Amino acid sequence: MAPSKSSLRAAFERASRNQEELDKRVFHLKTLHETACELSGLIQPLKIMESFLLTVMGVFGITRGLAFLINTRTLQGYITCRGLTSSEVQTCEHNLVDIAKHYLLGGEPSPLCSQAEVISCGPGSNPGPLPSGTALLVKQMVVEDYAVLAAFGHRFSGQPLGDVDLSTLLNLTDTLANALSHNLFNRQIQNLSASLMRQSGDLQDALRQAGQARENLDRQVFHLQTLYEITAELSPVVATEKLLETFLLMVIGTFGAGQGIALLCDRQSRKVCCVHRGSFAVREWTLDEAEKILYRGFQATPERRLDPMSVNFIVDPQAVFPESEIGFAVQTAALFTVDDSLLGLVALGATLGKPGLGAEERELLRGLTTNGMAFLKNARAFETIQALNDDLQRINKDLRQTITDLTEARHQIRLLELAKSRLKQMIQREIERAGRLRSVDVLLVLLTSTVLALVFNYSSPNGIPILPEAVFQAQVPGVDVSTAQQMLSRGEAVLVDARPQELFEQKHLPDAINLPAALFDILYPMKLGRMLKSDQAVLVYGRTFSKRYDEDVAQKLLQRHDNIKLIEGDMKAWEAKGLPVKP
Amino acid sequence: MKTAQVLKRWLVHPWVGLLLRIYLGGLFIYASMYKINYPGEFAETIASYQLLPFWAVNVTALIMPWVELVIGVLLVLGVRTKAAAALVGGMLALFSLVILVTLLRGIPIGCGCFTSVEDPLGWGTLGRDLLWLAMALQVYFSPSALQLEGRMFKSLSEVER
Numbered sequence: 001m002a003p004s005k006s007s008l009r010a011a012f013e014r015a016s017r018n019q020e021e022l023d024k025r026v027f028h029l030k031t032l033h034e035t036a037c038e039l040s041g042l043i044q045p046l047k048i049m050e051s052f053l054l055t056v057m058g059v060f061g062i063t064r065g066l067a068f069l070i071n072t073r074t075l076q077g078y079i080t081c082r083g084l085t086s087s088e089v090q091t092c093e094h095n096l097v098d099i100a101k102h103y104l105l106g107g108e109p110s111p112l113c114s115q116a117e118v119i120s121c122g123p124g125s126n127p128g129p130l131p132s133g134t135a136l137l138v139k140q141m142v143v144e145d146y147a148v149l150a151a152f153g154h155r156f157s158g159q160p161l162g163d164v165d166l167s168t169l170l171n172l173t174d175t176l177a178n179a180l181s182h183n184l185f186n187r188q189i190q191n192l193s194a195s196l197m198r199q200s201g202d203l204q205d206a207l208r209q210a211g212q213a214r215e216n217l218d219r220q221v222f223h224l225q226t227l228y229e230i231t232a233e234l235s236p237v238v239a240t241e242k243l244l245e246t247f248l249l250m251v252i253g254t255f256g257a258g259q260g261i262a263l264l265c266d267r268q269s270r271k272v273c274c275v276h277r278g279s280f281a282v283r284e285w286t287l288d289e290a291e292k293i294l295y296r297g298f299q300a301t302p303e304r305r306l307d308p309m310s311v312n313f314i315v316d317p318q319a320v321f322p323e324s325e326i327g328f329a330v331q332t333a334a335l336f337t338v339d340d341s342l343l344g345l346v347a348l349g350a351t352l353g354k355p356g357l358g359a360e361e362r363e364l365l366r367g368l369t370t371n372g373m374a375f376l377k378n379a380r381a382f383e384t385i386q387a388l389n390d391d392l393q394r395i396n397k398d399l400r401q402t403i404t405d406l407t408e409a410r411h412q413i414r415l416l417e418l419a420k421s422r423l424k425q426m427i428q429r430e431i432e433r434a435g436r437l438r439s440v441d442v443l444l445v446l447l448t449s450t451v452l453a454l455v456f457n458y459s460s461p462n463g464i465p466i467l468p469e470a471v472f473q474a475q476v477p478g479v480d481v482s483t484a485q486q487m488l489s490r491g492e493a494v495l496v497d498a499r500p501q502e503l504f505e506q507k508h509l510p511d512a513i514n515l516p517a518a519l520f521d522i523l524y525p526m527k528l529g530r531m532l533k534s535d536q537a538v539l540v541y542g543r544t545f546s547k548r549y550d551e552d553v554a555q556k557l558l559q560r561h562d563n564i565k566l567i568e569g570d571m572k573a574w575e576a577k578g579l580p581v582k583p
Numbered sequence: 584m585k586t587a588q589v590l591k592r593w594l595v596h597p598w599v600g601l602l603l604r605i606y607l608g609g610l611f612i613y614a615s616m617y618k619i620n621y622p623g624e625f626a627e628t629i630a631s632y633q634l635l636p637f638w639a640v641n642v643t644a645l646i647m648p649w650v651e652l653v654i655g656v657l658l659v660l661g662v663r664t665k666a667a668a669a670l671v672g673g674m675l676a677l678f679s680l681v682i683l684v685t686l687l688r689g690i691p692i693g694c695g696c697f698t699s700v701e702d703p704l705g706w707g708t709l710g711r712d713l714l715w716l717a718m719a720l721q722v723y724f725s726p727s728a729l730q731l732e733g734r735m736f737k738s739l740s741e742v743e744r
Contacts, residue, residue: 436665437665437666437669437723438665438666441663441665441666442666442669442670444666445650445653445654445657445663445666445667445670446646446650448653449646449649449650449652449653450646450649452649452652452653453619453645453646453648453649454645456619456649457622457645460620460622462620462621462622462623463622464622464623464626464641464644464645465641466641466642466645467638467641467642468637468638468640468641470637471638500627500631502631502691502692503690503691505691506690506691518627544630544633544637545633545634545635545636545637546629546630546631546632546633546634546635546636546637546640547630547637547640548637
């Protein structure tokens with residue numbers, strides 16, 4: 001059976017409706033495709049949302065539209081709109097939080113989900129915080145914390161959107177959400193990348209700083225090590241010159257200097273100590289020269305101060321200390337002041353591979369010099385102590401000697417005291433003795449006189465015998481008075497009176513011849529020699545209590561005659577017989 | 584009374600003492616000189632007095648001049664003045680006694696006081712000896728100045744003090 005016309009028409013109409021439907025779908029799909037392509041090319045979210053609004057309003061012939069991208073956590077977001085008055089836009093911006101709370105967080109009419117959703121549609125629906133005239137609301141979660149909300153007004157045609165239109169709108173919203181989501185992700189990735197870049201830079205910086213710190217640390221360790229070593233090297237040394245030498249060796253070794261000189265000027269003891277290392281013409285320094293060069297150095301220091309235990313670097317040392325004076329080209333020089341009277345200079349020649357010392361090396365040199373100064377000060381103190389000690393020992397020795405001397409002196413004083421007391425006693429005794437008569441003195445005078453008399457008499461040519469000679473001479477024979485008288489009367493004898501003339505003249509026997517012994521040699525020839533006959537005897541008389549004159553004269557006569565006799569009893573016996581005497 | 588006091592003060596004055604001391608000392612030294620040199624002659628003189636036994640004459644003639652010399656020196660120096668003055672006094676007293684006895688006995692001899700050749704002994708000689716004896720007494724009893732011994736010990740005691 002052939003199809004009827006009506007059925008054909010109907011079929012044609014159906015076909016044309018289908019065609020229309022298909023065209024519409026193709027148009028929507030094309031729109032979707034174009035929109036997707038356009039949105040994916042945009043970078044900024046506002047542009048994306050603006051493009052979305054234009055597309056939707058163009059496709060569906062809508063008069064006005066509004067789109068929000070809202071952070072659900074901070075309740076802040078972007079707004080874009082088309083066909084709204086500026087006051088409506090301001091209200092929307094003002095009510096953003098309320099809008100977000102009302103449509104996105106409140107769950108009215110349905111909770112937020114990742115699928116696009118039409119919230120309200122139709123002219124009678126409640127616009128809420130949104131501007132009046134809002135006919136359609138669409139919302140969708142973009143990513144976590146972000147949601148998109150789109151509001152649209154009425155169509156120009158006034159007809160509501162059909163199912164296909166709604167579906168297309170939802171698809172478009174989905175595309176928007178995707179584009180935004182993509183955009184947000186991109187942005188997040190960019191942020192992350194930027195942050196990563198920044199962190200990487202920071203890390204690089206940190207690494208560089210760590211490297212520098214390590215370098216500093218190494219340098220400081222080296223400096224400390226050097227300081228420790230110089231301390232260890234200097235600590236056992238006590239002599240100033242040896243200290244200075246060790247110090248200079250350490251400094252030269254530390255900085256790798258070719259030449260070096262250290263000069264120490266002690267103004268108190270007026271001594272100069274100079275040590276040097278390296279090959280150059282060495283010279284001797286006098287105190288004046290050393291003081292002059294130190295003064296020149298002092299004038300070339302920036303501070304021009306001489307604080308105790310300070311180190312001052314000399315500016316332009318090559319100009320201050322010419323090579324002709326020092327012996328080498330000075331690269332670095334520092335003046336150091338131990339105290340007011342102890343100054344010094346340390347000068348270094350060219351260092352290996354470097355024009356001069358850097359700031360840190362200068363600080364190290366300062367540290368080394370300060371350390372050296374401390375030891376120099378100690379050495380000086382030690383020398384002072386040594387000198388004091390020597391002094392003390394000498395004084396001690398003197399003191400000991402003094403004590404010995406004093407002890408000896410005390411001993412002597414004691415002896416002298418003893419002598420003094422003895423002398424005192426003696427003097428006392430002598431004074432007492434001088435004032436009175438003592439029999440001892442008399443005896444002493446007599447004894448002394450006797451001894452002197454005997455000694456003198458023994459040695460004198462006029463000496464006499466102690467006892468009379470008569471005592472020792474042979475006895476002269478005697479006759480009695482009667483016989484004598486008879487002999488005289490018969491003329492047989494001559495009578496001789498031996499006594500001195502005075503006694504003879506006083507009294508003598510008649511016819512007696514006076515012949516004293518003292519005048520015998522003169523008187524004998526005159527008075528007796530001539531008258532005496534050879535047969536006559538000589539009768540001698542005359543003696544006293546004190547002297548036997550008769551015996552003395554008889555002895556003399558016996559040398560000339562044999563017949564010599566003494567009258568026994570002398571004149572007394574004569575007178576006793578009654579015989580006469582003269583005168 | 585006043586004159587007596589003045590006289591007494593003068594008599595005991597140390598300077599008078601010194602004068603008499605030196606005079607007597609010098610006298611004795613002078614007297615001893617000849618006798619020491621010629622002891623034989625002095626022995627004759629002593630014998631002529633007939634007062635000593637014959638054996639004692641020589642000893643006396645030897646010793647007596649030396650005693651005179653020693654005490655004369657002591658007197659002049661002022662050493663052991665007391666003993667010396669006593670001895671001088673004693674000897675002068677002895678001489679005076681001997682002269683007195685000899686004069687009374689009438690022995691015609693010289694004095695022999697200084698030398699052997701002198702005028703004969705007389706009363707003048709006795710008076711002279713007695714005067715010297717008085718001087719000796721003054722020296723014995725009174726202090727005299729410038730005594731070597733006293734001066735020496737006095738100054739030593741000053742040092743000691």
